[in-house]
Amino acid sequence: xxxxxxxxxxxxxxxxxxxxxxxxxxxxxxxxxxxxxxxxxxxxxxxxxxxxxxxxxxxxxxxxxxxxxxxxxxxxxxxxxxxxxxxxxxxxxxxxxxxxxxxxxxxxxxxxxxxxxxxxxxxxxxxxxxxxxxxxxxxxxxxxxxxxxxxxxxxxxxxxxxxxxxxxxxxxxxxxxxxxxxxxxxxxxxxxxxxxxxxxxxxxxxxxxxxxxxxxxxxxxxxxxxxxxxxxxxxxxxxxxxxxxxxxxxxxxxxxxxxxxxxxxxxxxxxxxxxxxxxxxxxx
Ligand code: G1P
Numbered sequence: 467x468x469x470x471x472x473x474x475x476x477x478x479x480x481x482x483x484x485x486x487x488x489x490x491x492x493x494x495x496x497x498x499x500x501x502x503x504x505x506x507x508x509x510x511x512x513x514x515x516x517x518x519x520x521x522x523x524x525x526x527x528x529x530x531x532x533x534x535x536x537x538x539x540x541x542x543x544x545x546x547x548x549x550x551x552x553x554x555x556x557x558x559x560x561x562x563x564x565x566x567x568x569x570x571x572x573x574x575x576x577x578x579x580x581x582x583x584x585x586x587x588x589x590x591x592x593x594x595x596x597x598x599x600x601x602x603x604x605x606x607x608x609x610x611x612x613x614x615x616x617x618x619x620x621x622x623x624x625x626x627x628x629x630x631x632x633x634x635x636x637x638x639x640x641x642x643x644x645x646x647x648x649x650x651x652x653x654x655x656x657x658x659x660x661x662x663x664x665x666x667x668x669x670x671x672x673x674x675x676x677x678x679x680x681x682x683x684x685x686x687x688x689x690x691x692x693x694x695x696x697x698x699x700x701x702x703x704x705x706x707x708x709x710x711x712x713x714x715x716x717x718x719x720x721x722x723x724x725x726x727x728x729x730x731x732x733x734x735x736x737x738x739x740x741x742x743x744x745x746x747x748x749x750x
Pocket of ligand 1 (some may be wrong): 653
């Protein structure tokens with residue numbers, strides 16, 4: 467199976483940090499966001515990844531390319547640990563790039579993958595606003611559902627009711643533990659119109675016929691071509707409650723919290739960070 471990672475958004479929520487660099491390259495602790503997402507696809511058994519980029523996203527390509535000068539420098543200076551890490555990034559998978567030429571929404575961005583996916587029955591989509599952590603990678607969990615049921619599968623997660631308007635929300639019946647047969651879905655509904663609090667969390671395995679539906683769907687929420695609207699046209703879609711932890715990094719506070727949490731896992735950094743945070747708390 468191939469994977470598609472849309473990375474064409476302008477990152478307005480992170481301005482001015484994203485004025486001249488892609489939001490996908492903002493680090494979460496010590497790695498660019500998009501590297502976590504690529505690593506999830508690879509850990510799920512995918513080795514062919516198409517990244518949908520746009521203007522000003524060149525550094526994403528550079529990040530996954532070889533960097534001969536850097537490797538030469540690290541080798542010459544005996545920095546083996548860094549050298550291994552840098553080389554590993556360019557060996558992760560076969561990564562392809564295509565540009566979305568206009569900001570017309572997530573559905574339109576995914577549509578840019580059509581030719582690359584041609585001939586495949588289904589493909590995975592991973593959005594960069596969420597990082598996941600679990601024993602079985604989130605995308606692998608969806609691939610398993612796709613293999614078992616022969617239909618599209620998307621990851622969902624319960625969110626507090628006051629946050630439903632930030633997400634695509636599903637309506638469905640639980641057919642086995644944690645698996646919903648989806649009857650309907652709506653992109654970013656007001657609380658009063660949300661059919662549930664089960665949110666689409668940015669991981670999908672979609673049958674290729676989705677491209678026909680994207681082509682025919684009219685602009686939806688925000689005047690954009692929405693993937694959620696196109697998915698409503700698929701005959702069967704399963705919602706799979708993700709077994710694992712998700713980290714929302716689509717806004718500044720959650721992004722910062724995730725960086726802190728990942729830094730706390732580092733034995734060398736933790737003691738100093740804890741002291742520093744205690745100091746901050748007593749000061750503010
Ligand atoms: C997109 C999808 C939405 C989904 C969300 C998850 O919205 O359109 O259905 O719930 O990702 O992060 P975005 O956050 O790109 O506006």
